[in-house]
Amino acid sequence: MIAWTEDQLRLRDALRRWHERLSADHIELDRRAVFPDALWRLVCESGLLRVPFDERWGGLGQDLLTTMSLLEDLGHGCRNGGLIFSICTHLCSTGVPIQRFGSTALKDRYMAGLCDGATIGAHAITEPGSGSDALSMRTTARLSADGDGYVINGSKTFVSNGPVADLFVVYVRTEPKHGALGVTAFVIERGTPGFSIGRPIEKMGLRTSPLCELFFDDCRVPKFSVLGGPGLGFSILDHVMKWEILCSFIVNVGEMRYRFERCVDYAKTRRQFDRPIGSFQSVANKIVDMLMRLETSRIWLYQTARRFLNDENVTTDISIAKLLASEGNVASAMDAVQIFGGNGYMTEFGLEKDLRNAVAGTIYSGTSEIQRDRIAKMLGL
Structure with missing residues (x-):
């Protein structure tokens, strides 16, 4: 097993003090199936969202193993499973890919907000007609007529954090005939014209982590919103x-x-x-x-x-x-x-x-x- 350093253990102990507060009213919140805004603010205050990100963005610069150890401890100490799931979605599905694959412009625009939690992240892969078979996705992006951006059409479903998210990493087809090499990831802000967010979908468990459908109707996004590069989705x-x-x-x-x-x-x-x-x-x-x-x-x-x-x-x-x-x-x-x-x-x-x-x-x-x-x-x- 891993021998944790004194610094890692101190960080764990510092975050452990928040567990009881993050568990507040967990049964009632689950019953009501609501995203706990007040608890999210506590998560932001705790510094947990900063853990795996670079210090230049306000992060703590910790590695994957340290991040995992803190999340294991959170699973042990916090009884709000939906809240933890939303945290993992925010960290792993939005922050990690933008930090690893994003251009300087994307990082400068979004990473600080993801680190302090002012920007809530989500990502969208699944579609009504394609779940496990992701290569069957039908949502497409084509170059705009003036060549300055892309126009996205289609829909996504089962988008965790979707109802409350400010920023979405969305995977769509840019080259339908190129299989896996024809999928591109885009970073899209809530409020972008042509992009709408459906109502929350009720579910069996993890009920404090909301999910919904997303709809794209001639949604135009700039070229700098491409994550990593065309075809690298x-x-x-x-x-x-x-x-x-x-x-x-x-x-x-x-x-x-x-x-x-x-x-x-x-x-x-x-x-x-x-x-x-x-x-x-x-x-x-x-x-x-x-x-x-x-x-x-x-x-x-x-x-x-x-x-x-x-x-x-x-x-x-x-x-x-x-x-x-x-x-x-x-x-x-x-x-x-x-x-x-x-x-x-x-x-x-x-x-x-x-x-x-x-x-x-x-x-x-x-x-x-x-x-x-x-x-x-x-x-x-």
Whole structure:
């Protein structure tokens, strides 16, 4: 495992002091399915959004592993899973690609606002007719008649942070016949003429992280809004998805750790038939399985992150890590509900919310089925 430096531990401890405040009213906010503006302001105040970005923009200049460690700790300490998901979307899907691939003009225009949280970020890939099959996207961008910009037409759906975002990284087709090389990423501001944001879509879990559809009707954007360069959209997306999986699912490890600790305490104190329920093998085995899942997921995620930072091929590792963490989180949440019995099914204990939130992880960032298909292909099957 990783030996964290004193500076890293001090930063973790400094951010840990915010966890309880960020958990405020988490059950009621989930029930109402609203984005917690007041809590977002606390996130901005905490400095968490600055962690992985360069100091020249107001960031803290920390690396991927440090960012992951802080997000794991946040998953353990903060009970508002939707808020954490919005944080990860903002960091990984908007800030990371603009810092890594953006022109000087794009960075100068947007990075400071992304670092301090005054600008909320989102990204848009999925369309009503294409989810896992991203190459089937139909939203297009063509050069304007005067050649000074692009005109975008189409729509996107399931856009996390969409209803509250100020800035969007949007992936569209610029060369329909060129396959993956015909996709370009654009950075688009809310309020751009021809760009409209649909109503929030109600969902099963992560309910404090809003999502919606986006619509583009002859939406004209300047050439400097191209991220990285024409045709580089899928290369950018590949980098983004690695960051997204490593950061979003290390949060799940933190959540599993919190749930494991809670179940151990409950199994020691809850008595049935004049015995602590942890003395029953059926309960004890569930808790042991919870521990194995969280430790295996943690090892795979950090190991994959180290290999990624060393520029090694982590295609298979990323898929395995994502499967372990997402499916392990669902199993862990289900076990916790069972261990708590009737209490686990009740809203006030927060465990049924954990289960609803966990299911989403088997779908976003590439479904479990897609991950297994990728692994099989890497095996030559």
